[in-house]
Amino acid sequence: xxxxIIGGLTTLLExxxxxxxxxxxxxxxxFGSLPGLTATLGVAVMLTFTFxxxxxxxxxxxxGVYAGGIYGGAISAILINTPGTPSSAATVLxxxxxxxxxxxxxxxxxxxxxxxFGGILSALVLLFGAPQLARVALEFGPAEFFALALFGLxxxxxxxxxxxxxxxxxxxxxxLISTVGLDPVGGLPRLTFGMDNLQGGVELIPxxxxxxxxxxLMRRAPGAHLGAQRFETADTPFxxxxxxxxxxxxxxxxxxxxxxxxxxxxGPGIASFLSYNEARRSSKNKEKFGKGAxxxxxxxxxxxxSATSATLIPLLTLGIPGDTVTAVLLGxxxxxxxxxGPELFVDHADIVYAIMLGLIIIQVMLYVQGRIAARLFARxxxxxxxxxxxxxxxxxxxxxxxxxNTVFDTRVMMVFGLVGYIAHRFGFPVVPMLLGIxxxxxxxxxxxxxxxxxxxxxxxxxxxPLSLTFITLAVLLFVxxxxxxxxxxxxxxxxxxx
Amino acid sequence: xxxxxxxxxxxxxxxxxxxxxxxxxxxxxxxxFYSAHSLQRGLSGPTEIGPEFFPQFLAVALMVLSPxxxxxxxxxxxxxxxxxxxxxxxxxxxNPNATFxxxxxTGMYVLLAEPxxxxxxxxxxxxxxxxxxxxxxxxxxxxxxxxxxxxQHVFQTYMYIQLP
Numbered sequence: 001x002x003x004x005i006i007g008g009l010t011t012l013l014e015x016x017x018x019x020x021x022x023x024x025x026x027x028x029x030x031f032g033s034l035p036g037l038t039a040t041l042g043v044a045v046m047l048t049f050t051f052x053x054x055x056x057x058x059x060x061x062x063x064g065v066y067a068g069g070i071y072g073g074a075i076s077a078i079l080i081n082t083p084g085t086p087s088s089a090a091t092v093l094x095x096x097x098x099x100x101x102x103x104x105x106x107x108x109x110x111x112x113x114x115x116x117f118g119g120i121l122s123a124l125v126l127l128f129g130a131p132q133l134a135r136v137a138l139e140f141g142p143a144e145f146f147a148l149a150l151f152g153l154x155x156x157x158x159x160x161x162x163x164x165x166x167x168x169x170x171x172x173x174x175x176l177i178s179t180v181g182l183d184p185v186g187g188l189p190r191l192t193f194g195m196d197n198l199q200g201g202v203e204l205i206p207x208x209x210x211x212x213x214x215x216x217l218m219r220r221a222p223g224a225h226l227g228a229q230r231f232e233t234a235d236t237p238f239x240x241x242x243x244x245x246x247x248x249x250x251x252x253x254x255x256x257x258x259x260x261x262x263x264x265x266x267g268p269g270i271a272s273f274l275s276y277n278e279a280r281r282s283s284k285n286k287e288k289f290g291k292g293a294x295x296x297x298x299x300x301x302x303x304x305x306s307a308t309s310a311t312l313i314p315l316l317t318l319g320i321p322g323d324t325v326t327a328v329l330l331g332x333x334x335x336x337x338x339x340x341g342p343e344l345f346v347d348h349a350d351i352v353y354a355i356m357l358g359l360i361i362i363q364v365m366l367y368v369q370g371r372i373a374a375r376l377f378a379r380x381x382x383x384x385x386x387x388x389x390x391x392x393x394x395x396x397x398x399x400x401x402x403x404x405n406t407v408f409d410t411r412v413m414m415v416f417g418l419v420g421y422i423a424h425r426f427g428f429p430v431v432p433m434l435l436g437i438x439x440x441x442x443x444x445x446x447x448x449x450x451x452x453x454x455x456x457x458x459x460x461x462x463x464x465p466l467s468l469t470f471i472t473l474a475v476l477l478f479v480x481x482x483x484x485x486x487x488x489x490x491x492x493x494x495x496x497x498x
Numbered sequence: 499x500x501x502x503x504x505x506x507x508x509x510x511x512x513x514x515x516x517x518x519x520x521x522x523x524x525x526x527x528x529x530x531f532y533s534a535h536s537l538q539r540g541l542s543g544p545t546e547i548g549p550e551f552f553p554q555f556l557a558v559a560l561m562v563l564s565p566x567x568x569x570x571x572x573x574x575x576x577x578x579x580x581x582x583x584x585x586x587x588x589x590x591x592x593n594p595n596a597t598f599x600x601x602x603x604t605g606m607y608v609l610l611a612e613p614x615x616x617x618x619x620x621x622x623x624x625x626x627x628x629x630x631x632x633x634x635x636x637x638x639x640x641x642x643x644x645x646x647x648x649x650q651h652v653f654q655t656y657m658y659i660q661l662p
Binding site: 045165173176186188217225385389394397398421425447451 | 533557567660
């Protein structure tokens with residue numbers, strides 16, 4: 001392996017590769033930070049520029065955009081309460097709370113550090129343990145996907161704020177929204193109410209932008225005419241050394257992210273929520289989560305970015321693209337005449353190892369650019385809202401529009417904006433709804449396919465070890481807070497009576 | 499005050515819980531009826547779960563859980579609800595109509611974008627919104643025009659996305 005790594009390093013050490021990595025990360029950060037524009041769109045757009053390029057710089061450019069895009073999502077999540085990408089939804093919970101406390105710079109710097117940390121750890125796993133992890137990922141069948149989605153949905157108990165019941169209701173509404181469109185197994189239309197535009201289902205990005213961004217602008221609007229932000233100190237420092245206080249959280253989140261990322265079809269969104277929930281569960285300061293816990297930002301960002309590097313595990317080792325971005329990367333590799341799979345490691349070892357080592361360098365570049373970007377972006381929190389609101393509306397409009405090049409999606413965005421606003425006024429958390437929309441299709445497809453394969457026997461979910469593990473974890477995750485709540489109430493009553 | 503603001507401010511948290519519980523129950527009931535009677539069933543055998551299963555299951559879950567909000571609103575003590583001053587984040591200087599302006603002008607923008615085109619629709623809706631949000635300096639309006647043209651140029655030239 002040492003020879004292959006040295007060969008990869010030699011291939012990588014071309015100045016042009018570094019330029020493409022740097023440019024890719026910068027473009028990715030811009031794409032990710034604009035609500036509605038995603039890392040996927042960024043990679044798809046940049047793909048056209050890779051025609052005629054050598055394989056390593058081409059993949060490095062695209063991976064730079066991908067990693068930068070996922071990180072960029074945290075910027076808008078922290079500054080304007082709007083996850084730039086679905087995978088940053090968990091970052092909103094504590095990131096925006098920190099901005100409201102006047103600590104936007106601090107939140108951005110924690111996110112930057114966590115992103116780079118998670119990315120490097122995951123790239124190292126890719127370098128040394130990809131084939132082993134790919135074998136575990138291959139064990140994932142429909143039953144395991146259903147169990148994983150159930151486990152993800154159990155996170156609702158941790159992101160419901162004050163009322164679990166309201167969180168559950170929003171989660172159910174999210175799941176219901178995910179059933180709109182052609183059903184994933186038989187292809188029959190459901191809940192489309194005769195609208196052709198709904199045949200493909202409710203697009204996640206317009207829904208996300210509406211739920212978070214439009215609703216947030218409506219909430220901020222009453223004080224906008226005053227022309228001043230309510231958050232005074234926006235650029236608060238956060239020394240590099242202080243970030244190591246969260247090493248335990250970062251390592252755990254990176255491990256979760258890497259494992260989830262290696263499973264084709266799971267994606268960074270689930271990784272960030274599971275990492276966030278684990279950080280909250282194991283924290284001594286649970287009550288701070290959702291109110292500006294730095295650990296929450298670190299967990300979510302380490303989780304989602306470690307998942308991005310890990311998506312390359314099934315792609316490079318098995319030739320299976322785990323998500324849209326890796327599907328585009330598969331196309332990029334095919335354009336270069338490379339066919340991912342076990343043979344790739346034999347026939348083009350220098351290229352494969354150059355890509356894997358390049359991922360580590362991308363994370364370092366991301367950290368450097370992120371630190372600079374944090375300084376610039378933190379100023380967004382001080383821009384007068386009466387100027388920021390119209391600019392953001394225009395960007396959200398083009399973001400929602402560009403998903404399918406249709407105005408219908410911008411209307412969907414408006415509907416979700418109203419839903420998000422009313423939900424907030426009535427004390428309903430919106431994050432569970434987003435979880436429902438993201439995990440609904442995975443849960444339903446897995447459930448139905450598993451039952452089809454087993455001839456309708458529900459035992460399939462409990463006889464497969466991985467599925468049983470996830471279901472048990474989901475039940476524990478859901479029941480544990482309820483038990484803890486009950487015990488603390490009993491103790492309180494005892495104290496009052498004595 | 500807009501209608502949403504009026505409703506939200508006037509209603510106590512207890513009443514909001516009751517209203518939302520009832521609305522969600524009715525929505526669940528409606529969805530259950532709709533999915534039970536209007537959804538096409540697949541060519542499923544006795545062991546296959548059809549396309550109507552998930553919407554129906556979720557509609558039932560909604561109907562089972564939503565009365566919980568109403569029941570809880572009767573069981574909760576007053577001290578467990580937020581007081582009005584804790585609930586309302588606004589100050590006396592705030593303009594409650596602004597929420598309506600933002601929603602209405604964004605809605606108009608979305609409706610006008612297709613018939614008028616991206617640049618005219620943006621300028622026709624965002625410039626008045628800026629005025630209503632008390633932006634009075636003329637150069638910010640010039641900046642808006644440059645920004646909109648810039649966005650259109652970047653999207654169409656570099657990202658190959660044809661805006662409406």
